[in-house]
Amino acid sequence: MPADGEIEIKRGLNGVYFDSTKASFIDGEEGKLLYRGYNIHDLAENSTFEEVVYLLIYGKLPNRKELDDITAEIQASRDIPDYIYDIIRMVKDSHPMDVLRTAISALSASDPDAEDLSPEAITRIGLRLTAQAPTIVCAHHRISEGLSPVAPDSTLNHASNFLYMLKGEIPSDDEAKTLDVDFVLHAEHGANASAFAARVAAGTQTDFYSVVVAAISTLKGPSHGGAAESVMNVAIEIGDPENAREFAEKTLGSGGRIMGFGHRVYKTADPRARHLRERSQRLGEQYGDPKWFQILSALDAEMEPYQKRGIWANVDFFAGSIYHLFGIPKNLFISIFALGRIPGWTLQALEQYQNNILIRPLLNYTGEKDLKYIPIDERE
Numbered sequence: 136m137p138a139d140g141e142i143e144i145k146r147g148l149n150g151v152y153f154d155s156t157k158a159s160f161i162d163g164e165e166g167k168l169l170y171r172g173y174n175i176h177d178l179a180e181n182s183t184f185e186e187v188v189y190l191l192i193y194g195k196l197p198n199r200k201e202l203d204d205i206t207a208e209i210q211a212s213r214d215i216p217d218y219i220y221d222i223i224r225m226v227k228d229s230h231p232m233d234v235l236r237t238a239i240s241a242l243s244a245s246d247p248d249a250e251d252l253s254p255e256a257i258t259r260i261g262l263r264l265t266a267q268a269p270t271i272v273c274a275h276h277r278i279s280e281g282l283s284p285v286a287p288d289s290t291l292n293h294a295s296n297f298l299y300m301l302k303g304e305i306p307s308d309d310e311a312k313t314l315d316v317d318f319v320l321h322a323e324h325g326a327n328a329s330a331f332a333a334r335v336a337a338g339t340q341t342d343f344y345s346v347v348v349a350a351i352s353t354l355k356g357p358s359h360g361g362a363a364e365s366v367m368n369v370a371i372e373i374g375d376p377e378n379a380r381e382f383a384e385k386t387l388g389s390g391g392r393i394m395g396f397g398h399r400v401y402k403t404a405d406p407r408a409r410h411l412r413e414r415s416q417r418l419g420e421q422y423g424d425p426k427w428f429q430i431l432s433a434l435d436a437e438m439e440p441y442q443k444r445g446i447w448a449n450v451d452f453f454a455g456s457i458y459h460l461f462g463i464p465k466n467l468f469i470s471i472f473a474l475g476r477i478p479g480w481t482l483q484a485l486e487q488y489q490n491n492i493l494i495r496p497l498l499n500y501t502g503e504k505d506l507k508y509i510p511i512d513e514r515e
């Protein structure tokens with residue numbers, strides 16, 4: 136056992152490679168992100184979420200028939216059993232991520248393959264959860280608002296169907312495309328905290344539902360998936376682009392952080408942020424409500440001096456303004472991230488199960504040692 140001084144501790148596992156992957160390549164210095172070798176910019180500009188799901192799970196871009204097949208499979212798998220609606224009603228006052236976690240956990244009860252860890256079963260469950268999770272999120276939202284859930288529409292694509300089930304109206308093609316791009320950008324991101332949690336769970340060879348529950352639990356935190364909601368709170372607090380400077384000075388001056396900035400891996404512009412910045416601006420102009428984009432842009436300008444320290448706007452900085460313009464309540468923002476990320480968790484779990492090793496690092500003990508045990512009646 137090495138002496139204390141010889142132990143090198145990498146807190147937060149910062150900079151540690153713990154395994155290999157073929158899922159995504161991230162160059163944090165260059166601001167480059169590839170899914171299965173394809174540049175995120177090409178995918179955001181030319182692809183669809185369904186195509187990216189195929190790419191991530193099967194490792195290649197689909198041909199027309201393969202895309203049609205996976206689209207049809209997702210469209211046909213959106214229904215959730217009645218008992219899940221009952222559970223949603225029972226826990227409807229909980230945070231949407233807690234409801235999603237609970238409902239996905241409960242879905243394992245009706246899946247005879249829940250304990251099957253074969254790649255075929257994980258792929259099948261991963262695609263089904265990708266399809267069912269939006270139904271859960273939208274049903275919960277509507278039930279908590281005193282409305283009836285809207286049944287999924289098997290003719291709509293993933294993004295359109297989500298907005299339809301949420302609001303009861305079929306969105307315009309442009310609105311659906313904006314959300315589709317958002318799902319594409321959130322689909323996979325290497326060893327981020329929720330994917331790491333997924334791999335730790337899969338490493339114990341637990342079932343895939345438990346893996347997704349671990350990932351959802353981890354995504355919920357404000358340092359990870361919760362940032363978009365925090366950014367929207369900040370934009371509301373700032374209220375006007377002219378107030379951005381005062382807000383930044385006050386927050387940073389008191390040692391605080393500006394939410395939606397900074398990233399463990401990217402030390403330059405997060406390549407995903409660019410697409411959401413463009414979409415936020417465009418949507419704001421289309422809706423005649425450019426204020427949110429203007430406030431965020433003003434805050435971004437105030438953060439420019441931080442760029443030389445490697446702190447740039449991340450994927451979640453502009454995402455919240457898009458959801459807000461869609462009329463989506465803030466407490467649903469993290470769930471939208473989760474809906475996009477399920478294919479990434481599926482791929483991470485597939486890789487972990489297929490080349491498994493228990494993930495079990497060490498902690499350097501700094502407490503007292505060899506204390507004398509004192510019987511309870513003799514303690515002070």
Ligand code: ACO
Nearest residue numbers: 357358359360362391392393394395396397398399446449
């Ligand atoms: N605003 C101001 N300063 C920041 C910010 C920020 N958002 N983020 C990091 N810093 C500063 C820290 O204060 C620290 O400064 P110091 O060296 O003077 O102490 C330095 O940058 C390094 O910060 P760390 O926390 O050590 O960096 P880490 O890589 O651990 O943090 C994290 C990454 C957690 C994302 C951080 O940047 C943060 O808290 N950002 C705000 C929350 C956020 O937007 N999260 C979403 C991340 S993206 C995603 O999950 C999809």
